[in-house]
Amino acid sequence: NDEVQKLISDSKNWAIPTGDYANTRFSKLNQINKDNVKNLQVKWTFSTGVLRGHEGGPLVIGDVMYVHAPFPNTVYALDLNNDGKILWKYEPKQDPNVIAIMCCDTVNRGVAYGDGKIILNQADTTVVALDAKTGKVVWSVKNGEDTAGGKGESGTSAPMVFKDKVLIGISGGEYGVRGHVTAYNLKDGTVAWKAYSTGPDAETLMDGEKTTQLGKPVGKDSGVTSWEGEQWKQGGGTTWGWYAFDPKLNLVYYGTGNPSTWNPVQRPGDNKWSMTIFARDADTGMAKWVYQMTPHDEWDFDGVNEMILVDGMDISGQKRDVLVHFDRNGFAYTLDRGNGELLVAKKYDPAVNWATEVVMDPKSKEYGRPQVVAKYSTQQNGEDTNTTGVCPAALGTKDQQPATYSPKTGLFYVPTNHVCMDYEPYQVSYTAGQPYVGATVSMYPAPNSHGGMGNFIAWDAAKGEIVWSKPEQFSVWSGALSTDGDVIFYGTLEGYIKAVDKDGKELYKFKTPSGIIGNINTFEHKGKQYVAVLSGVGGWAGIGLAGGLLGAEGAAAWQQAVAGQKAPTEEEKSISTAGLGAVGGYAALADYTTLGGQLTVFGLPD
Numbered sequence: 001n002d003e004v005q006k007l008i009s010d011s012k013n014w015a016i017p018t019g020d021y022a023n024t025r026f027s028k029l030n031q032i033n034k035d036n037v038k039n040l041q042v043k044w045t046f047s048t049g050v051l052r053g054h055e056g057g058p059l060v061i062g063d064v065m066y067v068h069a070p071f072p073n074t075v076y077a078l079d080l081n082n083d084g085k086i087l088w089k090y091e092p093k094q095d096p097n098v099i100a101i102m103c104c105d106t107v108n109r110g111v112a113y114g115d116g117k118i119i120l121n122q123a124d125t126t127v128v129a130l131d132a133k134t135g136k137v138v139w140s141v142k143n144g145e146d147t148a149g150g151k152g153e154s155g156t157s158a159p160m161v162f163k164d165k166v167l168i169g170i171s172g173g174e175y176g177v178r179g180h181v182t183a184y185n186l187k188d189g190t191v192a193w194k195a196y197s198t199g200p201d202a203e204t205l206m207d208g209e210k211t212t213q214l215g216k217p218v219g220k221d222s223g224v225t226s227w228e229g230e231q232w233k234q235g236g237g238t239t240w241g242w243y244a245f246d247p248k249l250n251l252v253y254y255g256t257g258n259p260s261t262w263n264p265v266q267r268p269g270d271n272k273w274s275m276t277i278f279a280r281d282a283d284t285g286m287a288k289w290v291y292q293m294t295p296h297d298e299w300d301f302d303g304v305n306e307m308i309l310v311d312g313m314d315i316s317g318q319k320r321d322v323l324v325h326f327d328r329n330g331f332a333y334t335l336d337r338g339n340g341e342l343l344v345a346k347k348y349d350p351a352v353n354w355a356t357e358v359v360m361d362p363k364s365k366e367y368g369r370p371q372v373v374a375k376y377s378t379q380q381n382g383e384d385t386n387t388t389g390v391c392p393a394a395l396g397t398k399d400q401q402p403a404t405y406s407p408k409t410g411l412f413y414v415p416t417n418h419v420c421m422d423y424e425p426y427q428v429s430y431t432a433g434q435p436y437v438g439a440t441v442s443m444y445p446a447p448n449s450h451g452g453m454g455n456f457i458a459w460d461a462a463k464g465e466i467v468w469s470k471p472e473q474f475s476v477w478s479g480a481l482s483t484d485g486d487v488i489f490y491g492t493l494e495g496y497i498k499a500v501d502k503d504g505k506e507l508y509k510f511k512t513p514s515g516i517i518g519n520i521n522t523f524e525h526k527g528k529q530y531v532a533v534l535s536g537v538g539g540w541a542g543i544g545l546a547g548g549l550l551g552a553e554g555a556a557a558w559q560q561a562v563a564g565q566k567a568p569t570e571e572e573k574s575i576s577t578a579g580l581g582a583v584g585g586y587a588a589l590a591d592y593t594t595l596g597g598q599l600t601v602f603g604l605p606d
C-alpha cells in the first residue's frame with residue numbers, strides 16, 4: 001500500500017502496529033537517546049476505561065493517535081494537538097459470551113490504518129472499517145463463527161494492510177478451530193482470497209508441485225494426508241500472531257498455531273500445516289514456500305510469532321535477504337525469505353531441552369526437523385502420564401510479544417520467557433464451540449537458573465548466538481522497540497517500562513499503573529519525540545489476575561505451597577493448572593500489580 005508505505009517511511013508516525021512491514025519495530029527517531037533517556041518524564045496519560053490485558057499499541061498518523069482496548073474493543077481517536085482530547089470513540093456491541101471462548105484473556109493486538117480507514121478485528125470476529133476522520137462504520141464483515149452455535153472462533157490479532165487489501169487471522173486453536181487467513185479488499189470488505197492452514201490444496205492455496213518446503217515440492221493435499229481421517233477439519237493451525245509483507249518479492253509471511261488437540265496421541269501424523277511459516281503471494285494467496293518448525297507438536301508450541309525481515313544479512317560471507325523468527329519452541333530460525341532455505345536454527349535460551357537440535361544437513365532424511373528428546377516426548381510417555389521438566393513451557397521461550405531489530409547494531413532484542421512445565425495429555429472428544437484442549441499443564445521458573453521467569457536478550461541471527469541476557473523476575477510479555485538514539489525499550493509484567501543501551505545496561509525505568517503486555521512505540525509531534533505504551537496486565541501469563549482466577553490470598557497461599565512451606569490444599573493444587581497452567585506459575589504477580597488499562601506517553605523535559 002503506497003499510502004501506508006509513505007506514512008511508515010516518515011518516522012514521525014507509527015503507521016502500522018509492527019512499525020514497518022518488515023516487523024523491525026526500529027525507529028529512526030533519535031532525539032531521545034542513550035544519554036538523555038534517564039530524564040524521560042510522563043507527558044500525558046489516558047485511561048482506556050477497560051480492565052484486563054492490553055496488548056499491542058497505539059497508531060500515530062499525523063496529528064491523530066488511535067488507541068484500542070481489549071474486549072469490548074473500544075477504539076479512540078485522540079488529538080495530539082490537545083493532550084489527547086477525544087476526537088471520536090467507537091464501541092462495538094458484542095455478545096459478552098465471546099469472553100468465555102478466548103483462551104488467553106480478552107486481548108486485542110491493535111488496529112490498522114489504510115485508505116482513510118481504521119480496521120478493527122473484534123473479539124467476536126467481526127471486522128469493521130471505520131472512517132479514520134469520523135469513526136463511522138464504512139464496512140463490516142464477519143470473519144468467523146464465534147459463540148452462538150459457532151465453532152469457537154475469536155479475533156485477537158492486529159490486521160495488516162498491504163496493497164489494496166487487509167489481512168485478518170483467526171483464533172481458537174484450543175477449540176479445534178481450523179486456522180485461516182483472509183485478505184479482504186480494503187475498499188469494500190469483499191474477500192480477495194482466503195487460505196486455510198489444513199485441508200486440501202484448493203483450500204490451503206497450495207500447489208503440490210510448486211509449493212516447496214526446504215526446496216522440495218510438498219506433494220498433493222499435504223494438509224490432508226498428514227492427518228488421520230478427517231482430523232484436519234478441527235486441526236487448529238490458527239493464525240493469531242503477526243504478519244509481515246515484502247513488497248519487492250510480493251509475499252506475505254505469517255506462522256500458524258498448534259494442531260488441535262494438545263493431546264498428541266490422539267492425532268497421528270505431522271499435522272500439516274500447523275506450526276508452519278507460510279510465504280504467500282500477496283495477490284493470489286498461493287503458498288510459495290512453507291516450513292513446518294514443529295511437526296506433530298506435543299507441547300503447544302504455536303508457530304505464530306512475528307517474522308522479522310532483514311536485507312543483506314551476512315551469513316557465512318554471503319549476503320542474504322532473510323526472515324528471522326523466534327519460535328515458541330525455543331529455536332530462533334533464520335531463513336532465506338525468497339525460497340525458504342533454512343540458514344540458522346539455534347536455541348535462544350539455554351534452558352530449552354525438549355529437542356537437541358534442528359537437523360541442518362540437506363542430505364539427511366531428518367533435514368529441518370527438531371530432534372526430540374524421548375524423556376520430554378509427551379507422545380512417547382503417553383496419555384495420562386505427567387511428563388515433567390519440559391523446557392520451554394507451553395507459552396514458549398517467546399510468545400506473541402514481538403522482538404525488535406536494530407540495523408545499527410545488526411542485533412535482535414528479544415523479550416523472552418524462562419519457564420518450564422509439566423504436561424499431561426488426556427483423551428478429549430470434539431464438540432463444536434467447546435474447549436478441545438486435552439492436556440493439563442503446570443508451569444514454573446526454569447530450574448537451576450536465576451530463579452526468574454524471563455530474560456531480555458540480544459541475539460545474533462547470522463551466528464545463532466545470544467550476545468547478552470538480562471534476567472527478569474517475570475516473563476517479558478511486552479513488545480520491544482529500538483531506535484536510532486541507541487536505546488532499546490521494553491516493558492515488564494510488574495509494570496515497569498525500561499530503557500537499556502546496546503549492551504543491556506539499564507538506563508531508565510518507570511513503574512506504570514499496571515503490568516505491561518503492550519508493545520512500546522515512538523513518534524514525533526511538533527518537533528518532539530515521544531514514547532508511548534499501554535499498561536494493563538493480562539494475556540496468558542497474566543490470566544490469573546485478568547480473569548480473576550486467583551485472589552491475593554490465593555496467590556500468597558500458592559506461593560507458600562510452591563516454596564514447600566506448607567502442603568498444598570486440593571484447591572491450591574487445582575490453581576496450579578488453572579488458566580492452562582499460567583495461574584500457578586505467575587501467582588506472585590499479584591504482589592506487584594493489578595488490573596488497569598492506561599496509555600502513558602513519555603517525553604523529555606521541555
Ligand SMILES: O=C(O)c1cc(C(=O)O)c2c(n1)C(=O)C(=O)c1cc(C(=O)O)[nH]c1-2
Pocket residue numbers: 055103104105107155156157170171172173174238239240257258302394395399400538539540541
Ligand atoms: O491457538 C489459538 O488460537 C491461540 C490464540 C491466542 C490468542 O488469540 O490470544 C493465544 C494462543 N493460542 C496461545 O497459544 C498463546 O500462547 C497465547 C498467548 C496469548 C496472549 O495474548 O497472551 N494469546 C494466545
